[in-house]
Amino acid sequence: MDLLAANDEPILTRHQKYCTWTPRFTLNVNTFLVPEIPSNFVNAGGEAPGKTRFITRLSPRYNVYEAKEHNYTWKVNYQTWAPDCVQVNIISINEQYPGPTIRARQGDNITVKLENLMPTENVVVHWHGIRQNGTPWDDGTASMSQCAIYSGDTYVYNFTVDRVSWSLFHRGPYFYHGHYGLQRTAGLYGMLIVDAAGKEPFTYDGELSIILSDWWHKSTYEQAVGLSSNPLVWVGEPQSLLINGTGQFNCSATNKYCNATNTQCSPLVSPVQPGKTYRLRIASVASLAALNFVIQGHNMTVVEADGHYVEPVEVDNLDVYSGETYSVLITANQDPSQNYWAGVNVRGRDPKTPTGLAVLNYLPDLPTKLPTGPSPTSPQWNDYAYSKALAKKFVALKDHEELPPLQSDRQLILLNTHNKINGYTKWAINNISVVPPTTPYLAAMKYNITGAYDTTPLPDVYTPRDYNITIPPPNHNAVEGNDVYVFKLNSVVDVILQNANTLTPTINNSSEIHPWHMHGHDFWILGYGDGVFDPVNHPPKYNMANPPLRNTVALFPYGWTAIRFRADNPGVWPFHCHLEAHFFMGMGVMFAKGIDNVGELPTTGMGCGLTKNYIHMHHYLSTWLASFSKIMAINSMNNREKGIHVYGIAPPLGIPTARMTIKWALRGARKCLALDFGLNIHGDRVAGTRFQDGGPRASVWGRQGAGVGVGGVVVFI
Ligand code: C2O
Ligand code: CU
Numbered sequence: 001m002d003l004l005a006a007n008d009e010p011i012l013t014r015h016q017k018y019c020t021w022t023p024r025f026t027l028n029v030n031t032f033l034v035p036e037i038p039s040n041f042v043n044a045g046g047e048a049p050g051k052t053r054f055i056t057r058l059s060p061r062y063n064v065y066e067a068k069e070h071n072y073t074w075k076v077n078y079q080t081w082a083p084d085c086v087q088v089n090i091i092s093i094n095e096q097y098p099g100p101t102i103r104a105r106q107g108d109n110i111t112v113k114l115e116n117l118m119p120t121e122n123v124v125v126h127w128h129g130i131r132q133n134g135t136p137w138d139d140g141t142a143s144m145s146q147c148a149i150y151s152g153d154t155y156v157y158n159f160t161v162d163r164v165s166w167s168l169f170h171r172g173p174y175f176y177h178g179h180y181g182l183q184r185t186a187g188l189y190g191m192l193i194v195d196a197a198g199k200e201p202f203t204y205d206g207e208l209s210i211i212l213s214d215w216w217h218k219s220t221y222e223q224a225v226g227l228s229s230n231p232l233v234w235v236g237e238p239q240s241l242l243i244n245g246t247g248q249f250n251c252s253a254t255n256k257y258c259n260a261t262n263t264q265c266s267p268l269v270s271p272v273q274p275g276k277t278y279r280l281r282i283a284s285v286a287s288l289a290a291l292n293f294v295i296q297g298h299n300m301t302v303v304e305a306d307g308h309y310v311e312p313v314e315v316d317n318l319d320v321y322s323g324e325t326y327s328v329l330i331t332a333n334q335d336p337s338q339n340y341w342a343g344v345n346v347r348g349r350d351p352k353t354p355t356g357l358a359v360l361n362y363l364p365d366l367p368t369k370l371p372t373g374p375s376p377t378s379p380q381w382n383d384y385a386y387s388k389a390l391a392k393k394f395v396a397l398k399d400h401e402e403l404p405p406l407q408s409d410r411q412l413i414l415l416n417t418h419n420k421i422n423g424y425t426k427w428a429i430n431n432i433s434v435v436p437p438t439t440p441y442l443a444a445m446k447y448n449i450t451g452a453y454d455t456t457p458l459p460d461v462y463t464p465r466d467y468n469i470t471i472p473p474p475n476h477n478a479v480e481g482n483d484v485y486v487f488k489l490n491s492v493v494d495v496i497l498q499n500a501n502t503l504t505p506t507i508n509n510s511s512e513i514h515p516w517h518m519h520g521h522d523f524w525i526l527g528y529g530d531g532v533f534d535p536v537n538h539p540p541k542y543n544m545a546n547p548p549l550r551n552t553v554a555l556f557p558y559g560w561t562a563i564r565f566r567a568d569n570p571g572v573w574p575f576h577c578h579l580e581a582h583f584f585m586g587m588g589v590m591f592a593k594g595i596d597n598v599g600e601l602p603t604t605g606m607g608c609g610l611t612k613n614y615i616h617m618h619h620y621l622s623t624w625l626a627s628f629s630k631i632m633a634i635n636s637m638n639n640r641e642k643g644i645h646v647y648g649i650a651p652p653l654g655i656p657t658a659r660m661t662i663k664w665a666l667r668g669a670r671k672c673l674a675l676d677f678g679l680n681i682h683g684d685r686v687a688g689t690r691f692q693d694g695g696p697r698a699s700v701w702g703r704q705g706a707g708v709g710v711g712g713v714v715v716f717i
Helices: 220-227 384-393 441-446 580-584 611-627
Strands: 051-057 069-081 088-093 102-105 109-116 125-128 154-160 172-178 189-195 206-215 240-243 269-272 277-284 290-295 300-305 308-315 317-320 325-331 340-347 356-362 410-421 424-429 432-434 479-481 485-487 492-498 514-518 523-530 552-555 559-566 571-577 588-593 632-634 643-650 657-663 672-681 684-693 697-703 708-716
Touching (some): 102 109, 109 125, 172 277, 172 325, 189 206, 189 277, 206 340, 240 356, 277 317, 384 523, 441 571, 441 588, 441 611, 514 559, 552 559, 571 580
Parallel strands (some): 069 109, 206 277, 410 492, 632 657
Antiparallel strands (some): 125 172, 206 240, 277 325, 290 340, 300 308, 300 325, 410 424, 424 432, 492 559, 514 552, 523 559, 571 588, 657 697, 672 684, 672 708
16 A cells, blocks of 8 residues: 555646656556455456455545445435424435435445335435446436335445546535435435545634525425426425524514424524634525525635635625535634524525524524524525626636636537426426436446437527527427437537526516536536527637536526536436426436446346346346356446556356456546556466556456466556
């Protein structure tokens, strides 16, 4: 392990090419070779008969850091709960609401064994903001990455919290939530915090985590039926706004604060020491409302957004759209004899929902001491100019984040419209309202299962190009569809989201804010604008100097938002409006790339739609492969983030020939560099390939003898 020196080297800039990487440490390749194959190798290959295992894995950026395993068992079930003191049914995890916080460090591995105890409902859990690089089947999206976990069944999610960005990786607040029907609205969510493996560009004395949401008393089933009815029965505005799962409904009009004795709805009280600085990790899992977070008397300095560092921005209130996360620093520098309100208000919708409140408790004041003064206010709900100006202030922290490629290979212009299909109200993108198929896309694409989704080519841009965004759609009719945009692996894609008027006639603000979230990728926000996007005049004005990398971005009323991303994560990934009701009504698209580089999918995520047939075939194939044991294939080295990987296999006794084939997918890594790859006899390397540059596969043959093994050291960069 100590072969690698931890060093704090300068971050690569776009001028340094990813592929001309020179190791900054001395690596004695031979030391990494597998001297002999330990007897306890486990089979990492699923159906591969050879015994393989990871011997070690080192975190990228040369920090010598042993990744840790975090194992959880979650029992998901219905439960009665009273988030705002009104008792309703929710979906809980291990009888908790919000669900348990997952906390890990970059490069760690998370295993969640999810037991679906709900007697009448399937479930999935999505890890929002985690790229699932190399594990696209564990993205937790029903119909997309896996079959929903049936009532009574168990599924094991297993993924690494790491990130592609060469300069820095995954850290910061993320969250997880149900991604099936309206299960997020039903309360299935929680925080997922990834600590940085290295030094962060700011310091603090303590931390708090804040999860914001909106809350309805009407059951999510009633909401879902209403949304799928003709005429539409709209879910309406939320009854309350919650901070860490508690809120106040119908409290005294004066301060709108219930000092509840019921622990399920007793508001969050966060103790702080006067004079100290705190990092607040804030996430919004809201179903509908755009939110604004504010702390009475305290400014907040935003230092991170969606897990990427931003130039510090000082604000006295912060817009948080559903799907976004932020880290802000606050200093407890107010009069210490008082406690202070923290509050959350609705933005972008005429507010009918009272402020959700929590208390910042200056120690040693009593937590029960109520703050003086009114509950904190946010800017006017329809002050969009304020929101747009704020959004534009978030730019990447200099020298800490990867910058975008200067050119893109493909551009999509996606028009968001509110439509009707056979009288049913829908949202559509370029006139297509997405209806997720019964067979998950990932399995359908990976195993070429035909007939699983429709393959009519999707329009890259909307027609007609002179569509008038300022009036309700002249032709209300959209169509349903579930085709996929397929991108070349590693190509650079621009997406311009174009907003338009809703179906309601032009009265005040009949265009809404849509927070768009991309799975499997972060993207650079290149620009926002009002009106119709102009493909000639707007791109030259893109922010190429310091665009923020994010996974969620707001599309403002009657405006456009331009993003760029590198399609470098093999899998099928939804890109959708994060408002639960909007995605439910079809507001999303599917992006696929590099399916050939996706490893074998766990069969436990199959068994619905057309994958039922596939499971039988898969079983047959693996039996066949096992009997054909002369060939030992390792096809499962597909979970490979950047870093150094050492592995080996030993042929079963009595097998004269061993062949090791390693296929890898360039998912987290930009490139694979096989440093050494060879045959080992009694620990001496006798044959093989060294410094085989590139990929996507390498293989080595050897003759069996006592103590023979095949091993390799692969560096993914
Ligand atoms: Cu947080 Cu597809 O969502
Ligand atoms: Cu939306």
